[in-house]
Amino acid sequence: KSKVKIALIIESTVDDKGWGQAMHDAIVAVQKKYGESLVEYNYSEKMKPVDAGSAARQYASRGFDIIIAHGAQFKNLILELSEEFPKTTFAFGTNADVGPRNVFTYMPMSEETGYINGVIAGMVTKTGIIGVVGPVDAGDSARYNRGFWLGVKSVNPKADIKVAHTGSFADYVKAGELAQTQIKAGADVLTGAAQQATGALRAVAEYKDKPIWWLGQDTLQLSIPESFKVIAAASYDYAPVIEAMIDKRQVGTLGGENIPMTFKNGGFIFKYNDKVGTVLTAAIRKAADKARADITAQTLKIDWQPVKY
Amino acid sequence: MGHEPIRSLELRGITKRFPGILACDHIDLSVGEYSVRALVGENGAGKTTLMNILMGLYQPDEGHILINGKEVRFRSPNDAFDHGIGMVHQHFMLVQNMTVVENVALGMKSAHLPFRLDLASVRKKIVEVSERHELPVNPDAMVWQLSVGEQQRVELVKTLCLGARFLILDEPTSALTPQETDELIALLSKMSGELSIVFISHKLHEVKALSDTVSILRRGRIVFEGRTENHSPSELAALMTGHEVELPRVDSTGLDRSGDRGLLSIRDLRVRGDRGNLALDGVTLEIAPGEIIGLAGVSGNGQRELAEALNGLRRPESGSINLDGVELAGSSASRIIAEGMGYIPEDRNTEGIVPSFSVRENLVLKDIGQRDWSRGGFLRLGAIAANAAGLRERFDIRCPSTDTAAGSLSGGNIQKVILARELARGPKALVAVYPTRGLDMGAEEFIHKQLLARRAEGVAILLISEELEEIMNLSDRVAVIYKGKILKVVPGRDATKRSLGLLMAGVSDE
Amino acid sequence: MNKSFKFAYNAAIVVAAAAAAMGIGAIVLAAVGANIGKAYLVILTEPLKDMIGITEIVVRAIPLSLIALGIAIAFRSGILNIGAEGQMMMGILASSATAIALPDLPRPLLVPLAILAGAAGGALWGGIAGVLKARLGVNEILSTVMLNYIAAQFYTFLLRGPMMDPEELVMGSGTPQTVRIPRGAWLDRILPGTRLHTGAFIALGLALVVFFLLWRTSAGFRMRAAGAEAKAARYAGVSVERYLIIAMLLSGALAGIAGSVEILGVHRRAIEGVTGGYGFTGIVVALFGGLHPAGIIPASLFFGLLLLGADMTQRLADVPANMVLVLQGAIILAIVSARQFMNNPYAQDKAARLLSRLFGKPEPPAPPGSIEACPDPSDSVDPCLAGEPQEATR
Amino acid sequence: MNGGSFVLNILILGVPFSVALLLAGLGETINQRAGVFNLGCEGIMAMGAFVAFLPPYFLAGTSLAGSANLIGLALAMVVGTVLGLLFALVVVTFRAPQGIAGIGLQMLGWGIAGTLFRHYVGGVTGVPGIAPMPIPVLSKIPVLGQVLFNHNPLVYIAFLLVPVFWYILFKTPWGLKVRAVGTYPRAADSLGIRVARVRYQALALGGAMAGLAGAYLSLAQAKMFADDLVAGRGFIAVALVYFGRWHPVGVMLGALLFSLAQALQLSIQVAGIDFPYEFAVMLPYVLVIVVLALVRKARMVGPTELGKPFDREQRV
Ligand SMILES: Nc1ncnc2c1ncn2[C@@H]1O[C@H](COP(=O)(O)OP(=O)(O)OP(=O)(O)O)[C@@H](O)[C@H]1O
Numbered sequence A: 001k002s003k004v005k006i007a008l009i010i011e012s013t014v015d016d017k018g019w020g021q022a023m024h025d026a027i028v029a030v031q032k033k034y035g036e037s038l039v040e041y042n043y044s045e046k047m048k049p050v051d052a053g054s055a056a057r058q059y060a061s062r063g064f065d066i067i068i069a070h071g072a073q074f075k076n077l078i079l080e081l082s083e084e085f086p087k088t089t090f091a092f093g094t095n096a097d098v099g100p101r102n103v104f105t106y107m108p109m110s111e112e113t114g115y116i117n118g119v120i121a122g123m124v125t126k127t128g129i130i131g132v133v134g135p136v137d138a139g140d141s142a143r144y145n146r147g148f149w150l151g152v153k154s155v156n157p158k159a160d161i162k163v164a165h166t167g168s169f170a171d172y173v174k175a176g177e178l179a180q181t182q183i184k185a186g187a188d189v190l191t192g193a194a195q196q197a198t199g200a201l202r203a204v205a206e207y208k209d210k211p212i213w214w215l216g217q218d219t220l221q222l223s224i225p226e227s228f229k230v231i232a233a234a235s236y237d238y239a240p241v242i243e244a245m246i247d248k249r250q251v252g253t254l255g256g257e258n259i260p261m262t263f264k265n266g267g268f269i270f271k272y273n274d275k276v277g278t279v280l281t282a283a284i285r286k287a288a289d290k291a292r293a294d295i296t297a298q299t300l301k302i303d304w305q306p307v308k309y
Numbered sequence B: 001m002g003h004e005p006i007r008s009l010e011l012r013g014i015t016k017r018f019p020g021i022l023a024c025d026h027i028d029l030s031v032g033e034y035s036v037r038a039l040v041g042e043n044g045a046g047k048t049t050l051m052n053i054l055m056g057l058y059q060p061d062e063g064h065i066l067i068n069g070k071e072v073r074f075r076s077p078n079d080a081f082d083h084g085i086g087m088v089h090q091h092f093m094l095v096q097n098m099t100v101v102e103n104v105a106l107g108m109k110s111a112h113l114p115f116r117l118d119l120a121s122v123r124k125k126i127v128e129v130s131e132r133h134e135l136p137v138n139p140d141a142m143v144w145q146l147s148v149g150e151q152q153r154v155e156l157v158k159t160l161c162l163g164a165r166f167l168i169l170d171e172p173t174s175a176l177t178p179q180e181t182d183e184l185i186a187l188l189s190k191m192s193g194e195l196s197i198v199f200i201s202h203k204l205h206e207v208k209a210l211s212d213t214v215s216i217l218r219r220g221r222i223v224f225e226g227r228t229e230n231h232s233p234s235e236l237a238a239l240m241t242g243h244e245v246e247l248p249r250v251d252s253t254g255l256d257r258s259g260d261r262g263l264l265s266i267r268d269l270r271v272r273g274d275r276g277n278l279a280l281d282g283v284t285l286e287i288a289p290g291e292i293i294g295l296a297g298v299s300g301n302g303q304r305e306l307a308e309a310l311n312g313l314r315r316p317e318s319g320s321i322n323l324d325g326v327e328l329a330g331s332s333a334s335r336i337i338a339e340g341m342g343y344i345p346e347d348r349n350t351e352g353i354v355p356s357f358s359v360r361e362n363l364v365l366k367d368i369g370q371r372d373w374s375r376g377g378f379l380r381l382g383a384i385a386a387n388a389a390g391l392r393e394r395f396d397i398r399c400p401s402t403d404t405a406a407g408s409l410s411g412g413n414i415q416k417v418i419l420a421r422e423l424a425r426g427p428k429a430l431v432a433v434y435p436t437r438g439l440d441m442g443a444e445e446f447i448h449k450q451l452l453a454r455r456a457e458g459v460a461i462l463l464i465s466e467e468l469e470e471i472m473n474l475s476d477r478v479a480v481i482y483k484g485k486i487l488k489v490v491p492g493r494d495a496t497k498r499s500l501g502l503l504m505a506g507v508s509d510e
Numbered sequence C: 001m002n003k004s005f006k007f008a009y010n011a012a013i014v015v016a017a018a019a020a021a022m023g024i025g026a027i028v029l030a031a032v033g034a035n036i037g038k039a040y041l042v043i044l045t046e047p048l049k050d051m052i053g054i055t056e057i058v059v060r061a062i063p064l065s066l067i068a069l070g071i072a073i074a075f076r077s078g079i080l081n082i083g084a085e086g087q088m089m090m091g092i093l094a095s096s097a098t099a100i101a102l103p104d105l106p107r108p109l110l111v112p113l114a115i116l117a118g119a120a121g122g123a124l125w126g127g128i129a130g131v132l133k134a135r136l137g138v139n140e141i142l143s144t145v146m147l148n149y150i151a152a153q154f155y156t157f158l159l160r161g162p163m164m165d166p167e168e169l170v171m172g173s174g175t176p177q178t179v180r181i182p183r184g185a186w187l188d189r190i191l192p193g194t195r196l197h198t199g200a201f202i203a204l205g206l207a208l209v210v211f212f213l214l215w216r217t218s219a220g221f222r223m224r225a226a227g228a229e230a231k232a233a234r235y236a237g238v239s240v241e242r243y244l245i246i247a248m249l250l251s252g253a254l255a256g257i258a259g260s261v262e263i264l265g266v267h268r269r270a271i272e273g274v275t276g277g278y279g280f281t282g283i284v285v286a287l288f289g290g291l292h293p294a295g296i297i298p299a300s301l302f303f304g305l306l307l308l309g310a311d312m313t314q315r316l317a318d319v320p321a322n323m324v325l326v327l328q329g330a331i332i333l334a335i336v337s338a339r340q341f342m343n344n345p346y347a348q349d350k351a352a353r354l355l356s357r358l359f360g361k362p363e364p365p366a367p368p369g370s371i372e373a374c375p376d377p378s379d380s381v382d383p384c385l386a387g388e389p390q391e392a393t394r
Numbered sequence D: 001m002n003g004g005s006f007v008l009n010i011l012i013l014g015v016p017f018s019v020a021l022l023l024a025g026l027g028e029t030i031n032q033r034a035g036v037f038n039l040g041c042e043g044i045m046a047m048g049a050f051v052a053f054l055p056p057y058f059l060a061g062t063s064l065a066g067s068a069n070l071i072g073l074a075l076a077m078v079v080g081t082v083l084g085l086l087f088a089l090v091v092v093t094f095r096a097p098q099g100i101a102g103i104g105l106q107m108l109g110w111g112i113a114g115t116l117f118r119h120y121v122g123g124v125t126g127v128p129g130i131a132p133m134p135i136p137v138l139s140k141i142p143v144l145g146q147v148l149f150n151h152n153p154l155v156y157i158a159f160l161l162v163p164v165f166w167y168i169l170f171k172t173p174w175g176l177k178v179r180a181v182g183t184y185p186r187a188a189d190s191l192g193i194r195v196a197r198v199r200y201q202a203l204a205l206g207g208a209m210a211g212l213a214g215a216y217l218s219l220a221q222a223k224m225f226a227d228d229l230v231a232g233r234g235f236i237a238v239a240l241v242y243f244g245r246w247h248p249v250g251v252m253l254g255a256l257l258f259s260l261a262q263a264l265q266l267s268i269q270v271a272g273i274d275f276p277y278e279f280a281v282m283l284p285y286v287l288v289i290v291v292l293a294l295v296r297k298a299r300m301v302g303p304t305e306l307g308k309p310f311d312r313e314q315r316v
């Protein structure tokens, strides 16, 4: 095997406990697995669209093999560069298209994780009110939220799901304000996507002794002090995507494929948090496990697009 | 205060440079106890600068100050206050949106308690000082509500409240009415028995009336020192400017305008002031071509509102303004300008010019849209520059170049810029408000000559002024305004200081 | 004061300012254990090493200069416009909507039309602040800050709603972005292999236009007068309110064009994050450039270099991305401080005098009582002194 | 949920949301009253939020953990003061244009906070933060008790600071000096008031308040720190000073209006009314503009020399 140089470009940061960090951690994990001698890795964070263009060009002209622009906003940029640097492998997501011959696209089907979390939420809630702290109603968080909605409704059709948005991916304070508003309105289970979700979880953690719970869209949330509120968490695992790209490149496939991320192909991980105690009943585990099994087996299709909340 | 009273004060070899300017050039000056020293000189001679050095506001580049023979160093006005020196500045040093008490309290360190401002003690002090010196002020009025004269009184009271025993007055009368001026001069001569005073003025009759000794400053140097009583005003004027100054007089003998129609006619004009009051209450005036009407009155009786209404800056409630047959009441400023109205506004620095604009730009400020200065929306820079060069020559505007920012010129030169612009436009009528306020005699002479020349060309001129001398010298007829009404119109040659003064106080002799 | 002194003085100030800025940066770099020397070397030289770097500087300078030109118009007219960010977004929306709606229009029509639409979008947003100030006295700092947030929400609303690429819905990726702008509306790339686009000419052209507008037309004259001293302008018959609104319309239009050009030349579809701080850096560029097009163009290039170079440090010198902000902030603070000294005759005088005191050189006497350039002819002999008996009063 | 509790919730939430804006706004009021316009407020808040977060983060589990919040607050105010003084150096002593310098300070503060956070902390992290402290008796009053007396101590302090700042501005010698140097520095100077010194003091106080406002965000409201935690709130605080016409009470009303509107829009969204949420998010910003456009302008308020440097000898 020859050495591969991977570059990552993200708009947020590699420690955002969300979108950026998930990809970064995966690359680092793959690097560890393959060995640093085989995988070289460099990243650029806080990349505005125009900066991403400069960085990607710089990486390409410096001989990086795989350049991942982690965000759908980088689509045009990658399509353009892929023509100029035909020998370089580019990747971006979320995107469900099949790209040009040296472009991989990846698409987390995050409604799957949302659905399982929804099943749990629907069964946990006592008040029948569930809060969703959305960032912006777009992209993978829109899918997650709708999958979550379907999951709740599948076990608790009468539940009142309060979906609201902060209008920003990274306004932690506002996410906290929104979570508080939902709790005041009676919500006892909350969830939320994007890095701002940590702000909402932090607000939930304020209700230490109250039965108010959180479902995470990032397993990193299971390892922070606030985790005592997190019943379960799902997250993206980009490691298979990275490995697939490296492996395919080694055999001469530079791109031209879409890599969906599903439970089936190992694109997601899902973990219960045993530390939350009795709230996580056997019945809940059973229902969630069944949902996961059905989704993995693809016997359960999640038709998220028509969902209106 | 801790310092012994000043028996003698001496400035020795004071030199102060500003970039490109030697404002004070080795000045020696001394003032004794209980005496009044007048300091006169042209605009820009260095009077204010010298006094600012004495107050510790400016640091001299060379020279030193001696009090009772001992050298002192003033690093800030506080040091000067400690020695009992106080100054009433040329421009008001009053914070407009604070009350009188607050303004005084600002400087009264004894009222600055650790966690509280002791306004009561300040108020008491103000009342005490104002009663002692017969300077009535209302301690709780906001400064912006006060007339110019009242503000000048507040300045004086403030300085006295701060314990001044040595008083510097920098052109204290330039904005006062004749009555107020007389009162102030009387007051000061009374006070000179217990204080020492340095008195700066451009009005030589005041200098004569008040001072014991006089120093004349020219271009940063003392060029003359002497006892006031030994020299006549015209002698002093000549010493100041370097030539004989003779203020021109209008000659309206034999003119009878009773048959003329007014070129500028104002009928029954009603205008509201800033506070919603009726500032002009039915003013009617007819100004014939080639006539100067002097509008005398204590400021605040509607002069500002009249000038602004005439120039489209204030909308009249009712009445008519007719210029050469065109009705202008309620028209926009630009239309009125286009119809041939000229205006020399009261505040030359913010109303008359755009300070950061060059002299040449200011000279075309009103007419930039005219074909002469722009074509198809594009400026004709050549024409604008040529215009400025010509006017600079004609009006003797002293500036390094016509590209210099107008705001950096002296007051007199700024006034010349405004005058040049307004007169060169060839106006049909001209409203001139306090056109010589704060200017030296040379500049005053020049401006008066210009106004008379325009009169000779048939311009109708409304001259608003508080200087009775000026009004009587220049006016064909004098109108007196009081509380928004014209009390009386008298022929200029019949007007006397006394009769006008009475009218201005609202005493109608009918 | 002679020329060489002035030069040495200014040079000393520049050196001191640069040292101060780099010093602040160095402290922070040291605190995070980064290689200080390397970081600075990267910032200042790396972007200039190859064509890509150089063109990328220009790519950033294009929107920066356009925004700064607009801000200069507003400033000169007496308004601090900190709403360029929002105006740029509105320009992007209008411009891309136009281009997408009329894909079949011939290129020579479509490009100008799309840019004009961008100008209109920005002008609308700027005009709101202008009208609010002129008619209702709402402070422009308040209104433009608020309008930025409103524009940002409106922007995502359109991009994820009515203007979203239908494919994003079909594919389910749901990214808030429009379809690709039709080719006929693209601004050409000038150099192959780089992103340098013809927007550069537009920026240069508009710099000329702004210069002519402000300093060569009667409308610009009135705008500047209104900005410099509103009262005097009003007294001179200028309708200050009207010119204030016009200035904000133009200022917004330029920011809108910046957005439009950025989309048509670089991104080629409206996406999120395009404006990313340009609005604020644009203010800095405008003031750096002395609110004059001739200064704004070089200032925008300098900031293009700074943004790009600082950005490269995270890749080449292992410096956290936020270091960009630190360096930018420190440089701004240092240079604005220094500028006040450089153009200040008072400070220059003081320095000269201090030097001559220290080194004992006699200073040249200033001409008495008059401006250097304007000596009075009557100065030489003093006629009043002749024959007048001098009395000394004691 | 009935209408009564809907409104009550908005009030209960809106009051604590307003505190960061209020604290920063009070400080900025002093700055602007003294004639200096500090757009760098945002950057100082970022630094305040960051340094306040450090003690609780690093002292967790040590014997000092109990007073970590207090140390954090003090640290934030000290750092805020230092940055305020740095700003004073640039705009008062060096007479730099204030708008541009403010933007520089904003970048510097945000940048330093983000850089050091990355290096010394590494990722978004929560802290225990400041706990609510219901006021005995008062908090039991129906409705009012919950709205006003059931918050963390900083909320009470912030609102108590409104009359304190009013007193400082209008009843103390220093306040008088501040107002004078912001309106007519030359007059203050002629009376021996050291204009530069007063402006330095005002900026130091304003900086301390902005630092405290940042600390409120990280310790009391979000109870965490992350890059760009402040997210524009500093700019809003500056804007609200214009809204409040440089009066502490006006600034308080502005901060409350904004935050109640924020709570209202979140509540509307949560109530599930069906319209694009973006328009809800816009609501507070729109409301502030509309309210300001509707109230009539008062004469002669505020610092007329705002933004202009002062030097005794220099003209123009
Ligand atoms: N701060 C300053 N900066 C630059 N030049 C100054 C400054 N203050 C005064 N000057 C200049 O110094 C000279 C003396 O000015 P000063 O104000 O003392 O004149 P003045 O005698 O008081 O005039 P006036 O009678 O008009 O009041 C003038 O040339 C003036 O322009």
Ligand SMILES: Nc1ncnc2c1ncn2[C@@H]1O[C@H](COP(=O)(O)OP(=O)(O)OP(=O)(O)O)[C@@H](O)[C@H]1O
Residues within 6 Å of the ligand: B019, B020, B021, B043, B044, B045, B090, B398, B399, B407, B408, B409, B410, B411, B412, B438, C371, D315, D316
């Ligand atoms: N900032 C400046 N720099 C250089 N020269 C100046 C400056 N300001 C004024 N001058 C020059 O100084 C002289 C007098 O200025 P000064 O402002 O003292 O006049 P003034 O009559 O006292 O004005 P005012 O009536 O406003 O007091 C003029 O020749 C003017 O050109």
Ligand SMILES: [Mg+2]
Residues within 6 Å of the ligand: B044, B048
């Ligand atoms: Mg003067």
Ligand SMILES: [Mg+2]
Residues within 6 Å of the ligand: B047, B048, B049, B090, B170
């Ligand atoms: Mg003077």
